[in-house]
Amino acid sequence: MAGEKLNSAKQPDCAAAVNDNQAALRGGGGVDGPGAAASQAVAETPGKIGACAPVDAKSVADIVGIGSPVIDLLVNVPYIPIEEGAMRANEIFHQGGGNCASAIATAARLGAKAGIIGKVGGDATGDFIIKDFKYNGVDTSRIIRGAPDTSSTYCVAISETDKGTRKFLARASTVGRLSPDEIAYDYIKTAKILHIETSGDEASLAGAKFAKEHGITVTIDAGYYSKQSETVLPYVDVFISSEFFYKGMFPDDNGPDSYRRNFEKIMEMGPSVVWVTLGERGCVGLVDGEMHAIPSFKVPVKDTTGAGDDFHGAYIAIMLEGLSHYECARHASAVSAIKCTFVGGRTGLPDRAMLKRFLDEGILPTKELEERLLYYRRTFLDF
Secondary structure (H helix, E strand, O other): OOOOOOOHHHOOOOHHHHHHHHHHHHOOOOOOOHHHHHHHHHHHOOOOOOOOOOOOOOOOOOEEEEOOOEEEEEEEEOOOOOOOOOOOOOEEEEEEEOHHHHHHHHHHHOOOOEEEEEEEOOOHHHHHHHHHHHHOOOEOOOEEEOOOOOOOOEEEEEEEOOOOOEEEEEEOOOOOOOOHHHOOHHHHHOOOEEEEEOOOOHHHHHHHHHHHHOOOEEEEEEOOOOHHHHHHHHHOOEEEEEHHHHHHHOOOOOOHHHHHHHHHHHHHHOOOEEEEEOHHHOEEEEEOOEEEEEOOOOOOOOOOOOHHHHHHHHHHHHHOOOOOHHHHHHHHHHHHHHHOOOOOOOOOOOOHHHHHHHHHHOOOOHHHHHHHHHHHHHOOOOO
């Protein structure tokens, strides 16, 4: 379905910056020339805006995400005491988080050229988020920094090994929401896939409309349902939702026998591919008129935080390789399973070789991923 044309007045005029940078590249500046330096300076200095940073060879991404990056304090305990008491934690460390943000980190870990458009605090929380993106190979040149006294969302994520449950406590961001005129549209235009999350915000809607208009595939992480979240669906190609979202969308008719009927209703709104993730029960989808059910991989689970986000990131990374949507979902399920063997949404992210070995031989890359765990333990106070 063709997207509604955006009002050009709502987009930043980046043409001059793009042309200047292209001229610099033609003149021998190369990827390390003035364009690259300007991109980093604009995007990563607190109080500056990355929307009009020049597109240079370093910052072009095949997958671009629009989302709200956060910082997670991950706490894994055997169980949470019901009343007053003390408990020795299995793990406590900080890590970057956020639905779209972690999906983009996953795609980058799997070898995709991936970048994020988002807004972070100008304080140490923003510094940490950007550092963690870079550790995972994500291009951060289009991140917008707030004023020095602003902070990103800070989330305490508590997981219990005995029950396999999670609890989240969050302090809201003071940096404000990304607005449509802060989006780097020129950056999206170079991408093959735009990934958004269902926050119902104007920026995601504007980005999806722009991508659709320019023939760029749009994928969505449909995590939390609201009626407003449906407004973006006409511009979405691949719809992947949590079971929570799906039941919110179809509160009175969401059993297994209604999957096809409901998936077809979603397709009538715009998407051509529909999947719903079901946690330990795997995922179900409708592609080209055929229903698919993929069981989950059985692994020793330590923490499910970020499993859905990582599913999305893996799915879109494998899409770039040209595999079928069924294979995208199967590979994504494997990545989510591997992730769940470690605490945190990014600790257990495999690279492409690790994923292939797991799918081919059933071997978990535990030893290799323990190096990532050690990294996060060492950077616990790096903000």
